[in-house]
Each structure stands twice: as structure tokens, then as C-alpha cells.
Amino acid sequence: MVDSAKLREWGQNVVKIEIEALQNLYSSINDEAFASACLSILKAKGKVIVMGIGKSGHIGHKIASTFASTGTSSFFVHPSEAAHGDLGMIESQDVALMISNSGESPEILALLPTLQRKGVTIISLTSKSTSTLAKLAHINLPIFVDKEACPLGLAPTASTTATLALGDALAVALLTSKGFTARDFAQSHPGGKLGKKLLLRVEDIMHTHDNLPIVSEQQGISEVLIEMSQKGLGMAAIVNSANELIGVFTDGDLRRSLDAKFDIHQTAVSEVMTRNPHCIKSTALAEQAIHFMQQEDINGLFITDAQQHPIGAIHISDLIKAGLS
Secondary structure (H helix, E strand, C coil): CCCHHHHHHHHHHHHHHHHHHHHHHHHHCCCHHHHHHHHHHHHCCCCEEEEECCHHHHHHHHHHHHHHHCCCCEEECCHHHHCCCHHHHCCCCCEEEEECCCCCCHHHHCCHHHHHHHCCEEEEEECCCCCHHHHHCCEEEECCCCCCCCCCCCCCCHHHHHHHHHHHHHHHHHHHHHCCCHHHHHHCCCCCHHHHHHHCEHHHHCECHHHCCEEECCCEHHHHHHHHHHHCCCEEEEECCCCCEEEEEEHHHHHHHHHCCCCCCCCEHHHCCEECCCECCCCCEHHHHHHHHHHHCCCEEEEECCCCCEEEEEEHHHHHHCCCC
């Protein structure tokens, strides 16, 4: 049985070899080819079409996905599928990012004549600058790997790590050049937490119309409790004769009223409500609402229009359900 020291040694050796591959890549990015590749993509009016076979294809999928989510329109096309019709998705204004460690993958090379006739700009990612793919590409981005981390020298390990890092380097250089922002990123991730933080607004999740707990200032506490119970928000908006929000009655106000021995059947809510309640605009980000509630140590907020009429309400539970907490 192999001892744990040997296992750690083998694992560390893999990481060491891959670090060396990344150090080689760091030096190669200083070459003019990297800047030329970025400029070609920035100038292109089409998409970046990423291609690769085998492990290079798996890396290519991730690179295309990273491009697409960081402002560079891109998708992956499998070379075999391309040879059987999917080349029709590629147009002259596109850039083909073709990945082949050896630069001699037959599935990749078979596509070059058609891509060249279409006038597609070809950028290759290879570890051999003398390979067929590197020579025929308009720009070759070298991936210099002294050796794979696999002791057999067969399984792509250091080379795929370096290729992935090179794809990230391209994507980040491009997004920085374009002035891509966190809000732009969120537009591509509306289902993620970041997207919700930057895109979801109070108006998207607030309670409105018949679901809004509203009572007049003359009504008694017991009537307010019925309204609160029916609407289930743990609070009620208190309005005057002009339907302007003048106060709020919450579960906390109820506890304080009971402690003070108020008769809930005889006392008007105006005597025990919280005046000048905190409000938020409907256009505010939901993320701002949750921060405001946490800061003020409250569980709900009312939303008013320009005339101070209550038009919505939001509870901390709504924000939790929306995945913001």
C-alpha cells in the first residue's frame, strides 16, 4: 500500500510542474502575438468561435463561456460537428480560436481550408510554433510546456492548465479594454446572486394593491390587527384622510401597546403607531432595501409615490425568498 507521504509528494510534483507551465506562459504573453490577438478580436464585428477536440475541447468550452459572460460574444463549435454542417454558423466577420496542443489535430486541420475561404481570422493556441496549425493561423499564441504533469507524458495536464489560463488572460484583457462593468456582468447572470444584487428592484417584488395592508388613523388597534393578519406582513400602513402615509403599526408596536396596558378595542391606532416611518423608492435596488432594513433593525418598509400615498410594501422575508440574504 502506498504511504501518505508518497501521495503528497506526487500531488505536489503535479502542482510544481503546472506552476512552471504558467511561468512559461507568463513570459510568452509579453510577446506581441497576445496583443495582436486581442486587437483582432476587438476589431472583429462577429463572434469568437472556439474549437478544440478532446481535452482541448473541454477547455475550449470553458474559454467560450468565459468570453460570453465577460462581454465578448462567443460560442463553442465542436470540430466534428463543424465538418458536418455547423461550419454554416461561422461567418467571415468571426474570429476562430482553435486549440490544439500538438497543432496537428486532423479534425482541426480539416476545417482550415473552408475557414480560410470564408475569410475568417484564425488564432491558434498550440504548444508547437512549427506545427501546421501554427503556420496556417493568422496569429499563433504559444503554450510552452516543458512536460506534462502526467508521469507517462500522455494525459494533458500542464498543457490544459496553461491553455485555460491563456483563455482567461484573453477574456480579462478584452473586458478591461471594453470598460466592462459589474452591472454588465450581471446582465449575463440574471439568475445568479450577483445579477439579483445589481438588477432586482424593489418594484419587482413588492406587495401591491389588495395585498397592501392599509388602515386609517381613526381605526382601532383591533381592526388594524385584523388587516395585518389578513395581509401577513407583520405591519400596516396608517394613512390620513388624504391617503397620505403618516405612520406604521408593527408587531413591535403591538407588544409595546400591550405592555403599556392600552385597550386594543378602544384605542385608535394613531395613538400608538410609529410616526414618520422609513420608506424606500420602488426603483431602489432590492439589495439596498435589505441593507437599509439591517441598518435600521426593521423587518419591513413601505413604498410611497410622489404624493406620499402608499403603493407597495416589502418584507425581509421577500428579500430572503429572492435569494438576497
